[in-house]
Amino acid sequence: MAKAGKVAKLKMGYDVLEVNERYRKLYAGLVYDACEHLGLKGRSMAGGIYPLVHTMKVAGPAFTAHAITTPSRDAKVHDIRLAMMKSMTPGCIQVRDVQGDTSCGQFGEISATAARAAGCVGAVIDGSTRDSNYLIDMGFPTFCRFRSPVEAFGRLMVVDYQIPIYVRGIDGLLAINPGDYIFGDNDGVVVVPKDATLKVLSLAEEWFATESKSRADMAAGMDPFKVYAKYGRF
Numbered sequence: 001m002a003k004a005g006k007v008a009k010l011k012m013g014y015d016v017l018e019v020n021e022r023y024r025k026l027y028a029g030l031v032y033d034a035c036e037h038l039g040l041k042g043r044s045m046a047g048g049i050y051p052l053v054h055t056m057k058v059a060g061p062a063f064t065a066h067a068i069t070t071p072s073r074d075a076k077v078h079d080i081r082l083a084m085m086k087s088m089t090p091g092c093i094q095v096r097d098v099q100g101d102t103s104c105g106q107f108g109e110i111s112a113t114a115a116r117a118a119g120c121v122g123a124v125i126d127g128s129t130r131d132s133n134y135l136i137d138m139g140f141p142t143f144c145r146f147r148s149p150v151e152a153f154g155r156l157m158v159v160d161y162q163i164p165i166y167v168r169g170i171d172g173l174l175a176i177n178p179g180d181y182i183f184g185d186n187d188g189v190v191v192v193p194k195d196a197t198l199k200v201l202s203l204a205e206e207w208f209a210t211e212s213k214s215r216a217d218m219a220a221g222m223d224p225f226k227v228y229a230k231y232g233r234f
Contacts, residue, residue, distance in 0.1 A: 012061055012179060014198060016091035020121065023059035026204050028187040034204040035192060042171035045189040048145050052132055056141040058122035058184040062176050063092040065161045069101045073154050081158040090119035093182040097165040098127035104150040105130025112140040124182060124189055126167040143184050
């Protein structure tokens with residue numbers, strides 16, 4: 001694991017595995033609030049994208065994939081998806097845009113197995129999954145908008161990866177660039193711009209520690225106004 005972390009650090013400018021572990025202690029609302037406090041508005045995907053199991057979290061730099069609807073079964077185009085699996089970096093989260101397609105299951109157990117073998121630690125699909133029980137049983141954190149039993153091949157295909165993509169955001173289309181930090185839990189998915197990854201993390205951790213203290217004071221019966229005056233947040 002240390003070797004993988006070192007490789008990731010060279011690519012991202014920080015130790016990805018260490019930062020992922022720190023983010024996983026947080027929650028989406030706090031990460032979003034930290035973004036807003038730093039002037040990063042609207043950094044959440046639109047409602048309706050949730051984990052297959054409520055306890056799943058995703059935390060890691062985005063490995064982006066762009067898919068389009070197509071009846072093509074061209075082997076050369078299909079090879080793009082296979083090459084993508086070999087290109088993932090340790091600790092990344094695969095993020096797929098699917099252009100609003102609803103015709104099929106756009107991510108499944110075989111894709112997850114290959115992604116995990118390459119070091120990927122989760123997936124966010126702005127669309128659907130299939131093989132959901134397998135994904136749950138293998139414990140691969142997967143976020144999606146719906147589920148489908150329909151095979152994607154011949155209906156939808158990944159045609160490029162590690163490029164800027166667009167997903168549905170709370171204020172319209174939300175751009176995700178390779179390396180932007182992805183954090184998601186049962187409330188939804190937050191997208192932190194790559195250059196703000198550590199700044200957002202530091203602020204969120206500070207608030208998390210403060211919230212724990214204010215929560216304890218509230219539970220002990222302290223006046224809410226006094227709690228707010230003491231901590232500035234609860």
